[in-house]
Amino acid sequence: xxxxxxxxxxxxxxxxxxxxxxxxxxxxxxxxxxxxxxxxxxxxxxxxxxxxxxxxxxxxxxxxxxxxxxxxxxxxxxxxxxxxxxxxxxxxxxxxxxxxxxxxxxxxxxxxxx
Amino acid sequence: xxxxxxxxxxxxxxxxxxxxxxxxxxxxxxxxxxxxxxxxxxxxxxxxxxxxxxxxxxxxxxxxxxxxxxxxxxxxxxxxxxxxxxxxxxxxxxxxxxxxxxxxxxxxxxxxxx
Numbered sequence: 001x002x003x004x005x006x007x008x009x010x011x012x013x014x015x016x017x018x019x020x021x022x023x024x025x026x027x028x029x030x031x032x033x034x035x036x037x038x039x040x041x042x043x044x045x046x047x048x049x050x051x052x053x054x055x056x057x058x059x060x061x062x063x064x065x066x067x068x069x070x071x072x073x074x075x076x077x078x079x080x081x082x083x084x085x086x087x088x089x090x091x092x093x094x095x096x097x098x099x100x101x102x103x104x105x106x107x108x109x110x111x112x113x114x
Numbered sequence: 115x116x117x118x119x120x121x122x123x124x125x126x127x128x129x130x131x132x133x134x135x136x137x138x139x140x141x142x143x144x145x146x147x148x149x150x151x152x153x154x155x156x157x158x159x160x161x162x163x164x165x166x167x168x169x170x171x172x173x174x175x176x177x178x179x180x181x182x183x184x185x186x187x188x189x190x191x192x193x194x195x196x197x198x199x200x201x202x203x204x205x206x207x208x209x210x211x212x213x214x215x216x217x218x219x220x221x222x223x224x225x226x227x228x
Contacts, residue, residue, distance in 0.1 A: 004156075006156075035215060044220065050215060095215045102217065103159070105156050
């Protein structure tokens, strides 16, 4: 079974600064997908960024980037130039290709302070 | 509709009662998922539909939980003889393909069992 671990229950960052959220996972698979989802107080989960395990290049989406270390099974999220609207719960998730059981970590509550 | 719609947004019921939660996925999305999110936790997989059939129901906690999707669009999650431990936010998501992994979530139905 795949497990996803987020070791930081809460994080805070000053507006405009950079913050990194950690995620590790456990799997025996060689190919899979990794995701970071954002859940604001409205409860709706929104995809932030996605990484395919067979791609060595780290995914980037505007201010959001990942540091994917396949051998270490680590998938951290870096948020640059943090904005107040980034305040939310962030969930790391894992999924095998052609498998629809997406596994989520317990989440990290991020607060961006003005 | 433009997004995944879930009703009711909030449901309060008494222990032992029967509850139905509805999910209307994005039009054209063949895959539909139900997750349960307890307070302070990440979403927990319950069941996945591909079209009308339940392709994977391994996450349903017991036989009090059942879900249907008779016409391959709207899905209903049914909980019989509710217990206080069933209190959670029930999230529905849909997706258009198997391999991209991006799930589009609704805002969830918060169930409170008194």
